[in-house]
Amino acid sequence: MSKPKSKPKSKPKTVAVIGCGIGRNHIAEGYARLRDQFDLQVICDLSQERLTAVGDEFSVPRRTTSFDEVLAMGDIDIVDICTPPTLHFPQVMAALAAGKQVVCEKPLVGSLHEIDQLTAAETRARGRIMPVFQYRFGNGLQKARRIIELGLAGKPYLATVETAWLRGAKYYSVPWRGRFETELGGALLTHAIHSHDILTWLMGDVASAFARTATRVNTIEVEDCAVASLVMESGALASLVATLGSAREISRLRLCFEHVTFESSLAPYAPGDDPWQIIATSPEAEARIAKALEGFTFVPSRFEGLMAAYHQALESNGPLPVTLEDARRSLELITALYHAAETGTAVALPIGKEHPKYGGWRPGATPA
Known part of the structure; x- marks a missing residue:
């Protein structure tokens, strides 16, 4: 045979x-x-x-x-x-x-x-x-994603997201950085965008956003400090903070669900990596989560994990690991945050063609 x-x-x-x-x-x-x-x-x-x-x-x-x-x-x-x-x-x-x-x-x-x-x-x-969005890759975050996808986390309650990095004169000596015309934004767009993508990837879409921004660390045009308050479509609440003036650099996410709380590692440029704390609210929930993670396959971090998944998608013609829909959701939140900071009002999402910032969130951007 x-x-x-x-x-x-x-x-x-x-x-x-x-x-x-x-x-x-x-x-x-x-x-x-x-x-x-x-x-x-x-x-x-x-x-x-x-x-x-x-x-x-x-x-x-x-x-x-x-x-x-x-x-x-x-x-x-x-x-x-x-x-x-x-x-x-x-x-x-x-x-x-x-x-x-x-x-x-x-x-x-x-x-x-x-x-x-x-x-x-x-x-x-x-x-x-x-x-x-390479920060999606790493063992800790991928375990959390699996638990949520299987419905074991339950109802989302609250999230806190911190992006505390350090950027100074050397970083902004590159001519295109620090200017809305060429960099398009500051801490919210260029740095915290990764952690904010992780938030929505795990907790779903945003329904409303309010934000305040400031430029306090560097002599630049764009913001280097920001705070924001979100209401998710699920009804969960989230707070976002970002600064480029932190002597100790961290990226931290804490997400509280009905049956489990997730706490990311503090690694500033690889928050998806272990160790993530996965804290169940009961022995029963802990047992269900442990069973779901049996046989978990190692997920490489950052670009290695992203590109390995990308190759698989190209070979199978399956869904890409990051899609245009993901990018639009990220930029929709950015648009809402900048508009909220500019107007001092909460901004509802989704954002369509009729919105004044649909053609660009930069100050003075021409409407589409």
Whole structure:
């Protein structure tokens, strides 16, 4: 009797990384660790010094300063965009038009109008767009997600989310940082966006948001301190705090549900990693949770976990690990928070085309 034929092993997906700043992290933590899944062929950056340093470090065969040159390369499957935020929209649109699969750093774009345009463009394109939220990956957060998905957590009650990081003059010496025109926002958008994504991923959509922002740490245009109060669609309440003036850097989430309370690790740049505290409210709930976690499979952290899940989705043509819907939910909250801080009023979600900030949350942004 002949043995069943095994499925032939697929070739690694060819990748071009655009922007060698944060792009280096995508390579070091993701593509370089997953060489059976991805083949990094090209890097693109305006700095010849960065091209040489990153290219030599990871033995990248092709290096260019031209984004258009990358798009013309017929053998590249994936274009991974890690450029400053205001470049994301035109570059993602161009990569889609060139028939590429697209990965793009946060914030994906600068308005709800732009993300709705991307959603429409994706329906006509050969490739798909994966926004980047690498903090979703790690054992602790993934265990919490499983417990909630199985309905074992029960009714959500309350959440507190802290993003306490440190950014000073050296960080803001980069010309595009610290300005609404080029960075699009401050602590809420560029830094706390990760923890806020985790909150909504675990606790659902936001119904209403109120916020206050201030610039107290640095001499910059955007905010570096913020507080916010949310009402979730479930009725749960959440408080958000963010600062770039914390001598000890932490990211912390505490989520209280009917049957369990989750407390994240304090790791500022890997809050999804263990140890997460999973504290059941009763022995019965504890037993159900323990059973649900039997045989839990290790989930790599950050970009390794994200890119491994991305490759699996590409191979199966299944749902991407982060979707345009996820990115829109994140930017909808950002829009509400900035509008609330500007007007001093609570802002209801969802936000549609009729909202004054649909065309952009930046001060003076032109309505769509």
